[in-house]
Amino acid sequence: MGFTSFDDLINQVTVNGKIYSRWLFKKAQGTTLQGNGIWQRTWSLNGIPSLGAEPAAGSGTPGAGGTAYTLTAGSLNIPDQSPATKHVLTWGMNGGSSAAVADGRVAYALQDRLVGVGAISIATTGSKNLNTIALPRYTTGAGLEVWAEVTTTVTGGTTPVVHLLSYTNSAGTAGQVGGSYTFPTNPVAGSMYPIPLADGDVGVRSIQTLNVDTAGTSGVINIIIVKQLGAAIQGAPYAFAPRAGVMQLEALPQVFDGASLEVRFQAASTTGIDMFGSVVIGYGG
Amino acid sequence: MDRWAYDGGGYSVTSVGVGWPTYDDLINQITVNGKLYPATHYKYIGAVSTILGIHFGAWTLTGTPGIGVTAAAGSGTPGAGGTAHTNESGSTNFPNQSPATKHLLTLASTAMNTVGSALNGTLTIYDRLVSVSGINMGAVATTNINNVALPRYTSGLDVEAWIEITTAVSPSTPSVELLSYTNELGTAGRSGNAVVFSTTSPPVGTLMPLALASGDQGIRTVETVRVTVSGGSGAANLVLLRRLACIPFITNQINEFDFVTQYPWMPRIFDGASLGYMFHNGNSNASQGDLVGLMRVGYGG
Numbered sequence: 001m002g003f004t005s006f007d008d009l010i011n012q013v014t015v016n017g018k019i020y021s022r023w024l025f026k027k028a029q030g031t032t033l034q035g036n037g038i039w040q041r042t043w044s045l046n047g048i049p050s051l052g053a054e055p056a057a058g059s060g061t062p063g064a065g066g067t068a069y070t071l072t073a074g075s076l077n078i079p080d081q082s083p084a085t086k087h088v089l090t091w092g093m094n095g096g097s098s099a100a101v102a103d104g105r106v107a108y109a110l111q112d113r114l115v116g117v118g119a120i121s122i123a124t125t126g127s128k129n130l131n132t133i134a135l136p137r138y139t140t141g142a143g144l145e146v147w148a149e150v151t152t153t154v155t156g157g158t159t160p161v162v163h164l165l166s167y168t169n170s171a172g173t174a175g176q177v178g179g180s181y182t183f184p185t186n187p188v189a190g191s192m193y194p195i196p197l198a199d200g201d202v203g204v205r206s207i208q209t210l211n212v213d214t215a216g217t218s219g220v221i222n223i224i225i226v227k228q229l230g231a232a233i234q235g236a237p238y239a240f241a242p243r244a245g246v247m248q249l250e251a252l253p254q255v256f257d258g259a260s261l262e263v264r265f266q267a268a269s270t271t272g273i274d275m276f277g278s279v280v281i282g283y284g285g
Numbered sequence: 286m287d288r289w290a291y292d293g294g295g296y297s298v299t300s301v302g303v304g305w306p307t308y309d310d311l312i313n314q315i316t317v318n319g320k321l322y323p324a325t326h327y328k329y330i331g332a333v334s335t336i337l338g339i340h341f342g343a344w345t346l347t348g349t350p351g352i353g354v355t356a357a358a359g360s361g362t363p364g365a366g367g368t369a370h371t372n373e374s375g376s377t378n379f380p381n382q383s384p385a386t387k388h389l390l391t392l393a394s395t396a397m398n399t400v401g402s403a404l405n406g407t408l409t410i411y412d413r414l415v416s417v418s419g420i421n422m423g424a425v426a427t428t429n430i431n432n433v434a435l436p437r438y439t440s441g442l443d444v445e446a447w448i449e450i451t452t453a454v455s456p457s458t459p460s461v462e463l464l465s466y467t468n469e470l471g472t473a474g475r476s477g478n479a480v481v482f483s484t485t486s487p488p489v490g491t492l493m494p495l496a497l498a499s500g501d502q503g504i505r506t507v508e509t510v511r512v513t514v515s516g517g518s519g520a521a522n523l524v525l526l527r528r529l530a531c532i533p534f535i536t537n538q539i540n541e542f543d544f545v546t547q548y549p550w551m552p553r554i555f556d557g558a559s560l561g562y563m564f565h566n567g568n569s570n571a572s573q574g575d576l577v578g579l580m581r582v583g584y585g586g
Contacts (some may be wrong), residue, residue, distance in 0.1 A: 006546075009306035013551050014304020021552060023443060023504075023528045025494045029338070029483045046478045046496045053499070073500030090548040094407040094533070094565055096338040098484045101567065104338070174370065184296060238338065238567030239533035242409040244548045274483055275340060276533065276565065280550045284554070285409055 001084045001285035002252070009089075009246065012284045019089070019282045020078045024048060024263065028272035034151045034184060034191035035270045040055055041149050041192050042263050042275065043113070049076055052262075054151060055116030055222055058130040062208070065131040066117035066223075075113060075260035076279060084285030086259075087252040092242030093235055093263065104237030107266040110279065111226040112137065114144065115202070118151065122160045122212050122219045127271050129205045130223060137256045138227050141170035141205030146195040148181070149222040153189045157216025164195060165211035170203030170257035180213060187219070192264060194221070229253040229261070240277075255281050287330070291359050303586035304551075311545065314585050321583045322379045322387075325349060326394070326562060328576045335482045340492040342449055342524075343576065344413070344563040350377050353561065356416030356522050359430040360557045361480030363508070366431040375414060376559035377580070385586030387554040393541035394578030396564075399449045407565040408576065409531040412437060412526060414444065420439045420461075422454045422512055424517035427464055430507040430523055437555045438527050441469040441505030447524045448510075450491040454486045454519030461521075463495050469503035477501075479513045486516070492524075492563050527559070529554070534564070536541040539578075554582050 003009040008237070012018040026047040032087040033040050040223060043052045052074020059065035071077040078086065088110070096104030114137060117130045138144055146164065164178030179196035197204060210223055235241045245252045255261070260281065305311040314320040328348040330341075344353040353375025360366035372378040379387060394408045415432045438444050448461050462479035477496040487493070497504070510523055529552045532542045544550045554560070565575060 009549060009552070010304070010308055010311065010545070011306045013549070014386060014553075015306055017553075019551075021443070021529075024444065024533065025445070025496075027483075027496070030481055039385070046480065048494060048497055049502065050477060050497045050499045090529070090550050096565065098336055098338040101337065104567075136370070213537065236405060236533070238406045238565045239535070240409075240531045240565075241533065242542075242548055246549045247546055264328060276340075276409075276531075277529070281546075282549075 001073045002087060003284040008284060009282065013062060013282055021278060021280045022076050024076065024277040025277045028281050029274050031190060031272040032188055033267040033270050033272055034188050036268055037266060039192045039264050039266050040190050043074060044190060049074060049252065055118040057119040058117045058128060059126065062131045063133060065129065066115055066133050068115050068133045068136045069260035070136045070258040071112045072260040075262055077260055078281055080257035081283045082257050084283040086255040086281050086283040088229060088245045088255060089280045089282045090242055090244050091279040092240050093233055093275060094185050094238060094240040095235060095273045095275035096238040097271050097273045099271050101237045103269045103271045104235065105268040106235050107232045108235055109232040109264050110230065111228045111262060113262050114225045114227060116222050116224040118222045120210065120221050120223060122162065122216050122221055125212045125215045127165055128210045128212065130210055132206045138257055141203040144203045144227055146204055147192050147224050147226060148195055149192045149224060150187045150189050150219065151222055152218065152220035154187050154216035154219035158216040159183055159185050160212065160216040160219060161214035162210055162212050164207060166208040169201040169204045170205055172205065176201060189195065209263055291302045303514050304388060305585040310585060311583065315583050323579060323581050323583060324377045325579050326377060328453040328562060330576055335569050337566065339484055340563050340565050341490045342492045344375065345490055350375055356418040358419035359417045359428055359560045363431045364433060367415050367433055369415050369433045369556035370413045370434045370559035371436050373413065373559035376561055378559055379554060379582055381556035383556050387582050387585040388551040389530055389544050389554060389580060390583050391541055391543050391581045392530055392532050393539055394532060394576060395539045396534045396536055397575045397577055405535055405578050406567040407531050408534050409528055409563050410560050411526040411528045411563065413526050414438065415525040417523045420510060420521040420523060422459050422516040422521050425512055425515050427509050427511045429509055432506050432525060435505065436524065436557055441503040444503045444527055446495045446504055446507055446523055447526060449493065449522040449524050450487050450489055450519060451522055453488050453518035454516035455486045457515060457517040459512060459551065460514035461495060462513055463507060463570040465508040466504050467506045469505060471505060473541045475501060476534045497499030
């Protein structure tokens with residue numbers, strides 16, 4: 001049950017109060033980012049909401065590895081409203097540093113954090129068991145992405161390489177092998193990187209193993225599975241950059257019950273920025 | 286208390302109001318019944334906005350509305366500290382219309398700049414709920430807050446705590462934490478990690494949000510705050526507020542958002558709301574101009 005018309009949307013919001021307007025503040029000033037064009041997570045940053053915990057480690061037992069996220073502390077989350085469906089009406093971000101204007105010329109993406117597996121050492125080569133726990137939402141895996149989050153900085157001038165050694169795609173086909181991803185030199189904690197799927201795949205249901213092809217001198221990562229909600233926002237330094245969900249571009253992306261939302265950002269420099277924003281979610285029914 | 290239970294004051298919770306059942310009704314209420322309040326703002330920024338990336342508040346600036354009231358100090362007695370704001374002097378505020386609900390329809394602003402340099406940034410309007418003065422930024426110390434009850438958003442959901450510099454800090458970069466607060470669930474004794482100010486020597490008007498504990502989604506009361514790193518000198522208020530809406534502004538260009546059809550947000554303006562202005566600054570030129578704009582608030586019923 002969404003909105004039957006634009007009139008109904010106005011009615012649900014202004015008469016029935018079926019809207020959540022949630023605000024964000026994430027503090028990355030004082031931290032070092034990987035640099036221009038590299039995505040960074042906000043999950044580990046102080047602010048509103050405050051930082052989330054790292055996920056559990058992988059497992060040798062299928063379906064037992066990592067953490068599934070449902071209304072998880074550290075995320076932006078709102079209560080279940082089933083059978084009504086919740087939708088992003090608008091959201092936006094503004095950010096910048098006190099060092100240079102250009103630091104704030106970043107892109108932002110809103111995503112539902114679904115599953116994470118932590119404590120994966122990339123300081124040694126070879127296969128790492130993940131055996132991810134079942135997806136709490138988007139259970140076929142269609143449209144889901146796999147990202148690596150660096151939680152302990154890699155040192156020593158090394159450039160680790162990893163690939164998905166075995167995963168199950170959104171069609172339920174097991175044993176899929178993804179393409180290799182080469183990290184930049186010395187990826188810093190907080191940076192994050194998209195991990196390729198196999199040719200033809202459009203999503204991932206579970207991950208069995210990750211292979212570290214080339215080790216870093218040090219370094220620990222998470223592997224997370226996420227669903228991006230709508231398109232990313234191109235931010236201008238300090239200036240609020242919004243997206244409209246109804247009339248403009250976004251086609252009212254649905255926020256499922258249990259969603260654990262977070263924002264990631266594509267850095268413009270190595271200088272951390274402070275980020276502010278809002279996510280406005282309405283529902284009908 | 287259930288985090289999501291309707292408390293009669295919150296928004297972001299399921300609440301029942303008398304808004305507009307249709308877009309046609311909105312037009313009817315505005316044009317036939319005159320249920321619309323326009324409110325202009327003009328704030329002389331002057332030389333306060335000289336630090337990139339910092340939020341500045343307009344509460345202490347001259348203009349329209351005028352300078353806001355000074356807050357009372359914190360207290361050692363629970364529920365006795367500071368000043369609650371309801372249709373406060375120095376805020377933008379509107380007559381009560383209960384049971385009708387008021388909603389922001391549009392917000393426009395420009396930053397007029399006489400020197401021609403860029404003044405891009407973000408204007409945020411917020412409902413100023415409680416202010417507490419008397420935080421010494423020049424010493425590592427704990428300050429009693431024990432704020433009076435929130436006049437709106439009484440569960441505390443989505444209520445934030447910001448430090449507002451009232452006497453310039455110098456010469457260091459301070460850090461402040463919520464040492465003890467009660468969250469939106471009514472759980473006392475919560476504490477947030479310290480937040481380091483994003484600039485050395487923050488001037489008067491600087492606003493800096495404080496971090497919550499992991500999992501918390503708002504603040505009902507603050508018992509104590511702690512300056513964990515001294516700024517050397519200076520003083521500050523603790524402000525409990527609810528952000529309502531924001532728009533980008535561009536130097537010498539008016540920028541207006543329609544919160545009905547363009548960005549369907551329609552943030553509610555509760556009876557008693559005391560709206561303040563803050564801006565995320567994108568210019569370091571000391572010869573700044575003015576922040577000038579207009580909001581329109583409508584109501585149904």
